[in-house]
Structure formats: structure tokens, C-alpha cells
Amino acid sequence: MKSLIGDLLLQRLAVARGVSSAAPTNRLLYECLRGAILDGTLPAAARLPPSRDLARELAVSRNTVVFAYDQLLAEGYVRSRVGSGTFVAEVFPDTYTTVAPKPPARAADPTAAPPPPTPPLSQRALGLLGRISASTVQWGAFMPGVPDVTAFPHRRFAQILAQHARGGAPSLRSYATAGGHPALQRSLANYLRQARSVTCEAGQILITEGIHQAIDLVTRLLADPGDAAWVEDPGYWGTRSILGVNGVQARALPVDAEGLQLPEATPEDARLRLAFVTPSHQYPLGSVMSLTRRLALLEAARRRRLWVVEDDYDSEFRFAGQPIPSLQGLVDDAPVIYVGTFSKTLYPGLRTAYMVLPPSLADTFRSAQMELYRGGHLLEQAALADFMDSGQYAAHIRRMRILYGARRARLIALVEERLGPGWIHPFDSNAGLHLVLSLPAGVSDVEITAEAGRAGVLVRPLSRYYAASDAPAGLLLGFASVPEAAMAKPMDILASCIERAVQRMRPN
Ligand SMILES: Cc1ncc(COP(=O)(O)O)c(C=O)c1O
Incomplete structure (x- = not known):
């Protein structure tokens, strides 16, 4: 004779097999039982059939049922009492599962109590979130400080790494x-x-x-x-x-x-x-x-x-x-x-x-x-x-120094062609992976950065690197990761953004 639980599981197993026919039966049975516990079909304290009986009812091996019960036990969905059987746990760990069925959407009840607040962030975290500066985009003209990662001898380095991986302790x-x-x-x-x-x-x-x-x-x-x-x-x-x-x-x-x-x-x-x-x-x-x-x-x-x-x-x-x-x-x-x-x-x-x-x-x-x-x-x-x-490290640096030097010179030439002389910051010392453009007082480098960003050109506003809010305006432009031939177009876009910002400042 079939038990109610046996009937229920037979139906659910048939559906589950239709959905994921390749999954092993023990896994499907575990999921059916867990689903029935989560949606309340098997209420807290309900007794599950002995594994031997359920195996017979479902026409599966006893090991299949034992696997499902053991897994539920390990995850806290059921409790086992020696001599009396296996029972649905009083408080099962529904908050720890990622696959619990979603409750059906209900219209918001205006009289319902608001959900309890989540525990607060630390003061430390709040302070940090208030000054996030790291950019989420790290590649493209003219992202400052980024080297040309495509010029690194990846294949050679991978070979050296593979040698160590094979022979290493x-x-x-x-x-x-x-x-x-x-x-x-x-x-x-x-x-x-x-x-x-x-x-x-x-x-x-x-x-x-x-x-x-x-x-x-x-x-x-x-x-x-x-x-x-x-x-x-x-x-x-x-x-x-x-x-x-x-x-x-x-x-x-x-x-x-x-x-x-x-x-x-x-x-x-x-x-x-x-x-x-x-x-x-x-x-x-x-x-x-x-x-x-x-x-x-x-x-x-x-x-x-x-x-x-x-x-x-x-x-x-x-x-x-x-x-x-x-x-x-x-x-x-x-x-x-x-x-x-x-x-x-x-x-x-x-x-x-x-x-x-x-x-x-x-x-x-x-x-x-x-x-x-x-x-x-x-x-x-x-x-x-x-x-x-x-010697490969020193050789790579020598190669990159020549490459970046040429890119920097090209970028400066483009700035001068497009905007005229006098834009490079006076502290520039012909080094590094970025240069700084000084902007006229009153121009917003944050607005230019945002406008250029919308057009796909990445720069950083100099004022954000200062402690005070009334800081000098400027733009950081990286040149190391942009081939010379790919600089003119983004420079045109950036120069137009700068010109518009300067124009906006001028009285009509
Ligand atoms: C001045 C300065 N210090 C440190 C770093 C970060 O170096 P790392 O990538 O090794 O953390 C940067 C990165 O841009 C930097 O500009």
C-alpha cells in the first residue's frame, strides 16, 4: 500500500525526471523532499517513511533513499532520532538556501510592518564608501596609469611558469x-x-x-x-x-x-x-x-x-x-x-x-x-x-620605455595641435605613464570627465586628487596603453569636450 508521502514523491519525481532526465535519482529524490519541506507540504515534525519502505514504494534502491535522507540530515532539513525514525526539522535552514522557491508576488499590504532592518555597516565601511575613487573601467584611451598589457611577453612568461609548475616543490x-x-x-x-x-x-x-x-x-x-x-x-x-x-x-x-x-x-x-x-x-x-x-x-x-x-x-x-x-x-x-x-x-x-x-x-x-x-x-x-x-625584465622595461616615450610625444603633439600650447601641467617631468592637462580656473574637470566618458574616452579629474573641494582643475591622461595611431580620435572627442566647457564659462 502506498503512503501519502510516497504518492506525493512519486508525482514529484516523475516531474523532476522530465525536467532533468540526466540527473541521478538520489539527487532528484533529495531535491523533491527538500522542495516539499520548503513549501510546507511536509510540515515541521512530520515523520518520513523508513528508508526501506520508501524505496519499495518508489521502486528505487534503498541506497538512493538513504543518500537523500543523509543529505537532508547534513543540511539540517531533517532530524534523526535513533529508534524512532527521521522527522522534518522544526526550523529548517531556508535562509541558507539559494534555491528556495520564490513566494508568489503579492500586492503590498500598507498595514504590514516594515521588514526588519539589516544589520548596519561599520563606521569604517561608511567612511570608505564615502570616498570611493577606484575606477571600474581600467582599459581604453586615455585611462591613466595603465601599462600596455598586450606588449608583455605572455607566452614566454607562461613557459617559465609552466617549467616551475612541472618541476616545482x-x-x-x-x-x-x-x-x-x-x-x-x-x-x-x-x-x-x-x-x-x-x-x-x-x-x-x-x-x-x-x-x-x-x-x-x-x-x-x-x-x-x-x-x-x-x-x-x-x-x-x-x-x-x-x-x-x-x-x-x-x-x-x-x-x-x-x-x-x-x-x-x-x-x-x-x-x-x-x-x-x-x-x-x-x-x-x-x-x-x-x-x-x-x-x-x-x-x-x-x-x-x-x-x-x-x-x-x-x-x-x-x-x-x-x-x-x-x-x-x-x-x-x-x-x-x-x-x-x-x-x-x-x-x-x-x-x-x-x-x-x-x-x-x-x-x-x-x-x-x-x-x-x-x-x-x-x-x-x-x-x-x-x-x-x-635579463628579460630589464629588456622589457627598455622596450616599454621606448614605446611609451613615443606615445607620450604623440599625445603631447596632439594636445598642441588640437588645443594649442600651454596645456601641459608645469610640474611635468617627462616621465611615467600619464600626463596632466591644466584647465582654466572655473572649468569643471569632473563635468568634462563625465562628458568624455559618455563618448567613450576615459580621463580622470585632477581636482579629485586634492584634499580640498576648491582644487585646481585638470585632467589626467594615460598614454601608455594607447597606440599612437589610435590617439587622434579620442583626442578630438576630448578636445571638443574641453572646448565646450571653456565656452560655457565665457560670458555671452
Ligand atoms: C602612486 C601610486 N601608488 C601605488 C599604486 C598602486 O600600485 P599597486 O598596483 O601595486 O597596488 C598606484 C597605482 O596606480 C599609484 O599610482
């Missing part, structure tokens, strides 16, 4: 426990000593997931909520966001053609812990910090017991003259934490950057990094070390 697929792969730490130490005049040994190097993570580590380990840090104004939005989310006040200091301008000492300096600077190529305006300012900054840092964080994000790309040596290597035992990245020299998606720590901090940072982020990517790091040691 199992530990290369595990967590990074020593601040990164020792081979890459050695390669980087050699490279940074030679190319960037950084004073370092491999043991001082920590590999991070981008400069962002390096800034986060520095902030968390060297400053407390309520402390303060000097940042450049205008400056890198990422640093300000990370400081903010960690409760550290960003004190914006103006920059000029010689870089950061140091303030007079004030009583609030007691809470100063850090100073973030981009001495080789001020971000975003482009000035190079003068020797006088460098020495003054190091002296101020010593006197006020601050750590200077030297963000050397794109110094490899200087198109005339010699590279600018690092601040870290300028004097012995400089109170400087140096950070650099492969995001500009190779590609940002690699998410690999590095810090050079003073020996006194290296162990602390290694332990904290392991505890906080549990890094990995050791295979990629081993491949990168080979890529550097074999």
Missing part, C-alpha cells in the same frame, strides 16, 4: 611563509640596488599583493587609530583610503615643482607617525623632489620620529636623462620604507609588489603579513625571479 603551491619566494627577494635586491640605488639585502624584502597591501601593512603596523600621516596634496587616493579605513588622519601637504612642502612644527605633530611621498615622480603632477627637500624630509622624519614611505610606483619610465635615485638610498640608515610594484612595468593583474624594510622591522612585517593575509603565488614569484635573472 609542493610548497610552491602553498602559502607564502617567508614574505615571498626567496629567489624573487634575491632578484629584487639585486635589481633595486643597481637600478634604483636602494640600499638593501634580500632579507629586507617583502613581496606583497600590490603597493596597496604594502601601504595597508605599514599603516596597520606603524600607526594607531587617532594617529596622523603626511600625504601629498594632490596625492594618491589609495593612500588616503587606506589611512581613513584604519582611522589614521591624512594631513595633506601641498606640493610644488620641488615636491612636498614641509610645514612648520605644530603641537599636533605628537600624533604624526608616517609620511607618504612619491619623490621620483610626484603622483599625479609629476614633479621630482629636489635634493634640498629630500634631505629636509629625512631630517624632519628623524627629528619627529616618523617613517617615510617612499612610493616608487613608476620610476622606471623616465624618457630623458638619468633615472632619479631612490630617497631610501640617499643617506645611511634613512628612516624610509621603500615600496615598488610590477603593476606598471609588467601588468597590474599580476598583483605583485615589494617593500624594502629597515632590518629592524623586517621580521615583524613578515610575521604580520602571514597572519593577516596568508599570501601565496609562490609559483608566479619563482617565475618572476627567473624572468629578472635572465
Whole structure:
């Protein structure tokens, strides 16, 4: 004789088989039972037939029923009581399922109580959301700061990576426990000593997931909520966001053609812990910090017991003259934490950057990094070390320097053709992956950015890189990822947007 549950399941199984004929019966039976529990056909505390009986009624093997019951038990839909059978749970986990049937749409009941509010976001999250600056679009003319990722020798790098994947120790697929792969730490130490005049040994190097993570580590380990840090104004939005989310006040200091301008000492300096600077190529305006300012900054840092964080994000790309040596290597035992990245020299998606720590901090940072982020990517790091040691990294940078230099020259020529002379920001130092156009006072760079964006041209408004709202207007234009032949059209569009904005300002 068939039970009511048996009848119900027979019908539902027949329908389910019609819908997904390839699915195994045990899975279908589990889904039918779960559906019947979720829609209330099998109410709380209802007793399910013994597995042997149900198997007979449905003409399936007992294992099929046992599988379905075990799965429901594991997910909390049923309870099993030894000796008395299997029962529908009193409170089943409907809120945890993604496939619960949707209740039929009902007309809104004006007398119904409003749904309970979801738990609130933290103050930290609210602060962060209030200053989101990262762009969601990262490729196209003239997105600033983006290298030509298509020029990277992907095939060659993939071969090196494959060699490591085939022959590498199992530990290369595990967590990074020593601040990164020792081979890459050695390669980087050699490279940074030679190319960037950084004073370092491999043991001082920590590999991070981008400069962002390096800034986060520095902030968390060297400053407390309520402390303060000097940042450049205008400056890198990422640093300000990370400081903010960690409760550290960003004190914006103006920059000029010689870089950061140091303030007079004030009583609030007691809470100063850090100073973030981009001495080789001020971000975003482009000035190079003068020797006088460098020495003054190091002296101020010593006197006020601050750590200077030297963000050397794109110094490899200087198109005339010699590279600018690092601040870290300028004097012995400089109170400087140096950070650099492969995001500009190779590609940002690699998410690999590095810090050079003073020996006194290296162990602390290694332990904290392991505890906080549990890094990995050791295979990629081993491949990168080979890529550097074999000279391919330096060769790639040389190639890109020529490519980007030509693209930059073409973009400047187009700006002058389309808009006339005098638009390039006076602090420009013929370096990096972007340039800055100065706009006449009163023109809204935010509006131009929006209008150009609607026409498919990506730029960034300079005013958004300043701390104050009445900031100078300008536009950041990236040239590195745009072939010269593809620049004229977007430049035409952008120039028209600028001309219209200037026109709007003029009295009729
Ligand atoms: C000044 C500056 N610092 C750091 C970064 C971020 O580097 P990473 O991609 O290694 O996090 C950027 C990226 O644009 C930057 O412009």
C-alpha cells in the first residue's frame, strides 16, 4: 500500500525526471523532499517513511533513499532520532538556501510592518564608501596609469611558469611563509640596488599583493587609530583610503615643482607617525623632489620620529636623462620604507609588489603579513625571479620605455595641435605613464570627465586628487596603453569636450 508521502514523491519525481532526465535519482529524490519541506507540504515534525519502505514504494534502491535522507540530515532539513525514525526539522535552514522557491508576488499590504532592518555597516565601511575613487573601467584611451598589457611577453612568461609548475616543490603551491619566494627577494635586491640605488639585502624584502597591501601593512603596523600621516596634496587616493579605513588622519601637504612642502612644527605633530611621498615622480603632477627637500624630509622624519614611505610606483619610465635615485638610498640608515610594484612595468593583474624594510622591522612585517593575509603565488614569484635573472625584465622595461616615450610625444603633439600650447601641467617631468592637462580656473574637470566618458574616452579629474573641494582643475591622461595611431580620435572627442566647457564659462 502506498503512503501519502510516497504518492506525493512519486508525482514529484516523475516531474523532476522530465525536467532533468540526466540527473541521478538520489539527487532528484533529495531535491523533491527538500522542495516539499520548503513549501510546507511536509510540515515541521512530520515523520518520513523508513528508508526501506520508501524505496519499495518508489521502486528505487534503498541506497538512493538513504543518500537523500543523509543529505537532508547534513543540511539540517531533517532530524534523526535513533529508534524512532527521521522527522522534518522544526526550523529548517531556508535562509541558507539559494534555491528556495520564490513566494508568489503579492500586492503590498500598507498595514504590514516594515521588514526588519539589516544589520548596519561599520563606521569604517561608511567612511570608505564615502570616498570611493577606484575606477571600474581600467582599459581604453586615455585611462591613466595603465601599462600596455598586450606588449608583455605572455607566452614566454607562461613557459617559465609552466617549467616551475612541472618541476616545482609542493610548497610552491602553498602559502607564502617567508614574505615571498626567496629567489624573487634575491632578484629584487639585486635589481633595486643597481637600478634604483636602494640600499638593501634580500632579507629586507617583502613581496606583497600590490603597493596597496604594502601601504595597508605599514599603516596597520606603524600607526594607531587617532594617529596622523603626511600625504601629498594632490596625492594618491589609495593612500588616503587606506589611512581613513584604519582611522589614521591624512594631513595633506601641498606640493610644488620641488615636491612636498614641509610645514612648520605644530603641537599636533605628537600624533604624526608616517609620511607618504612619491619623490621620483610626484603622483599625479609629476614633479621630482629636489635634493634640498629630500634631505629636509629625512631630517624632519628623524627629528619627529616618523617613517617615510617612499612610493616608487613608476620610476622606471623616465624618457630623458638619468633615472632619479631612490630617497631610501640617499643617506645611511634613512628612516624610509621603500615600496615598488610590477603593476606598471609588467601588468597590474599580476598583483605583485615589494617593500624594502629597515632590518629592524623586517621580521615583524613578515610575521604580520602571514597572519593577516596568508599570501601565496609562490609559483608566479619563482617565475618572476627567473624572468629578472635572465635579463628579460630589464629588456622589457627598455622596450616599454621606448614605446611609451613615443606615445607620450604623440599625445603631447596632439594636445598642441588640437588645443594649442600651454596645456601641459608645469610640474611635468617627462616621465611615467600619464600626463596632466591644466584647465582654466572655473572649468569643471569632473563635468568634462563625465562628458568624455559618455563618448567613450576615459580621463580622470585632477581636482579629485586634492584634499580640498576648491582644487585646481585638470585632467589626467594615460598614454601608455594607447597606440599612437589610435590617439587622434579620442583626442578630438576630448578636445571638443574641453572646448565646450571653456565656452560655457565665457560670458555671452
Ligand atoms: C602612486 C601610486 N601608488 C601605488 C599604486 C598602486 O600600485 P599597486 O598596483 O601595486 O597596488 C598606484 C597605482 O596606480 C599609484 O599610482
